[in-house]
Amino acid sequence: MATERHSDARVPDWLRGLGLPGLIDLHVHFLPARMERRVWHHFKHGGPLMGDGWRIAYEWPVEARVERLREMGVRAYPALAYAHKPGMAADLNAWTLDFARRTPGCLPSATFYPEPGVVDYVRRALDEGVKIFKVHLQVGGFDPRVPELEGVWGLLAEAGVPVVVHASSVPVPGGYVGAEPIGQVLRAHPGLRVAIAHLGMPEYGPFFELAARYERVALDTTMAFTDFSERGMPFPARLRPALLDLGLSGKVVLGSDFPTIPYPYAHQLDALARLDLGDAWLRAVCWDNGVAMAMV
Incomplete structure (x- = not known):
């Protein structure tokens, strides 16, 4: 996608070139104001879970962020x-x-934590129509595995509702990260949509x-392949064939981490696009796979 250093204004034309009605982005954050200020402080100033931190490209009021997503075609x-x-x-x-x-286009989402009553409030969230969960x-x-x-x-x-799981050691190691802990959960629940x-x-x-x-495990693209990530965590060339196959089989979905990213969306x-895996792969990752995963 030709850009003037990756201008968001060019996104709609890029989508039209692919014949896509828009984007399905399954990794976007909006938070209560007080919590958001604290999270942004950590991103900007760094710390034990952030390393050096980074500049947030979209440190904007909520309404402006929602409007930017709409303008770009994030449906x-x-x-x-x-x-x-x-x-919490x-x-x-x-x-x-x-x-x-109250926000057109926003999917009902929820989270959970190992604590008394967790099964009850997760069940309530499902009853209220949550389409996606997040745990970090x-x-x-x-x-x-607790x-x-x-x-x-x-x-x-059983519900088939996906969970976005931050399970790797980016930006810094900590917690129960790596493939083994969540892999053991999947061994016990092979039908889990993750x-x-x-x-x-x-x-x-x-x-x-x-x-x-x-069958129901996918990977989201959040920050992957960007200049920012490639400098320190380059994607291994040996996995390109698997990336192609997984994307075309519904197992790679678009994620961005908007708004807490250090570059334009x-x-x-x-x-x-510069992976050069083909238009069919891009259409699958940017739209079809997200529609299927979150039942949009």
Whole structure:
């Protein structure tokens, strides 16, 4: 995609060139104002879970961010929130559900944390129409294999509702990351629908193996292949054939991490296009696979 250093204004023309009605982005964040300020502070100033941090390209008011997504043609996206301690998740779910109700294009989303009552509030979220969940094993610092979550994984596998799982050691190692903890959950619940955030970078290989092994496991493209990520966590050339095959078989979905990215949104799309895996692959990743995964 030709850009003036990856201008967002060119995205609609790029979509028309591919014959796409828009984008389905399954890794977008909107948060309650107080929490968002704290998260942005960590991104900008760095810390134990962020390394050096980075400049946020879209540190804008909520309305301006929603409008930018609309202008670019992002037709569906969640407001992914995630709990990092007990007592947060139920309130976050109430907020994200309300945000989705009043924001056209926003998918109802929810989160969970290993704590008393977690099965009950996850079941309630499903009853209220949640289409996608998010958990962050690094920030949450919890083991996905704990007994408190056994019932949750079973509920989600039965419902077929996807979970975006941050399970890799990006931006820095910490928590129960790597393919083994979430891989053991999948062994117990092979029907679980999971999107591995960030393509599993930098542990690409083991997470690609999970996607190949389990019918409902996919990888999201969040920050992958961008100049920012390629500098420190380059995608291995040996996995290009698998990336092509997984994308065409429904197992790679578009994610961006908007708004907390250090470059224009369009650069994520440019990074995908320059892989030169073909228009059919781009159409699958940017639209078809997301529609199928989140039942949009």
